[in-house]
Amino acid sequence: QKEVEQDPGPLSVPEGAIVSLNCTYSNSAFQYFMWYRQYSRKGPELLMYTYSSGNKEDGRFTAQVDKSSKYISLFIRDSQPSDSATYLCAMSRTGGFKTIFGAGTRLFVKA
Amino acid sequence: ETGVTQTPRHLVMGMTNKKSLKCEQHLGHNAMYWYKQSAKKPLELMFVYNFKEQTENNSVPSRFSPECPNSSHLFLHLHTLQPEDSALYLCASSQDTSFQETQYFGPGTRLLVL
Numbered sequence: 425q426k427e428v429e430q431d432p433g434p435l436s437v438p439e440g441a442i443v444s445l446n447c448t449y450s451n452s453a454f455q456y457f458m459w460y461r462q463y464s465r466k467g468p469e470l471l472m473y474t475y476s477s478g479n480k481e482d483g484r485f486t487a488q489v490d491k492s493s494k495y496i497s498l499f500i501r502d503s504q505p506s507d508s509a510t511y512l513c514a515m516s517r518t519g520g521f522k523t524i525f526g527a528g529t530r531l532f533v534k535a
Numbered sequence: 536e537t538g539v540t541q542t543p544r545h546l547v548m549g550m551t552n553k554k555s556l557k558c559e560q561h562l563g564h565n566a567m568y569w570y571k572q573s574a575k576k577p578l579e580l581m582f583v584y585n586f587k588e589q590t591e592n593n594s595v596p597s598r599f600s601p602e603c604p605n606s607s608h609l610f611l612h613l614h615t616l617q618p619e620d621s622a623l624y625l626c627a628s629s630q631d632t633s634f635q636e637t638q639y640f641g642p643g644t645r646l647l648v649l
Contacts, residue, residue, distance in 0.1 A: 432575055456636035467539070467625050467640035468578075475636075512578070520632040522591060525578040 430526030443500040447513035454515040462510045539641035558609040558626030565631045567609040572623040585632045616648045
């Protein structure tokens with residue numbers, strides 16, 4: 425079983441839609457949960473991270489962590505064509521252990 | 536220059552060549568990372584340096600050789616690579632390895648091995 429599972433997509437939505445991106449994981453020791461956005465031919469860009477369970481909001485983006493289900497989500501409200509990118513989830517824990525990344529979900533937002 | 540920079544952005548090399556990738560971070564961080572990104576696969580951690588000391592070598596073949604002369608610079612020396620080594624090589628940095636939740640990535644070097 426992979427440590428982190430992420431649906432590769434592609435996911436295609438119309439402009440203005442609410443987008444839900446998800447990852448599941450198997451290691452209950454993970455404490456930090458990150459979302460990165462990667463545009464074509466660019467490096468990943470950190471969008472936001474959360475510690476432990478709960479929600480975190482930043483503008484149109486909301487990250488949600490459910491540790492009991494080992495499930496994390498990123499919601500994008502009022503999606504824009506500029507949100508078209510690959511979204512990577514990632515997880516880590518204290519102690520210098522390596523960060524584990526999902527394979528990424530490709531998102532297309534159509535104008 | 537701001538953030539994390541990488542050179543070259545693109546590289547084509549034969550299997551017998553020797554080349555080097557360079558990464559520089561302008562964030563005052565103490566940890567630097569090399570990752571390999573292949574199509575539709577998760578990022579693969581290759582090497583980690585913390586305060587110039589290598590702390591992780593993730594079973595990387597010896598044809599990849601890292602060098603970290605100071606906390607701001609990281610190199611990846613390449614020799615006798617294989618076609619399956621073609622990928623995007625990403626450098627990242629963080630405050631130190633205790634703060635991996637805030638890693639900042641460079642734009643990557645797109646490597647093609649012929």
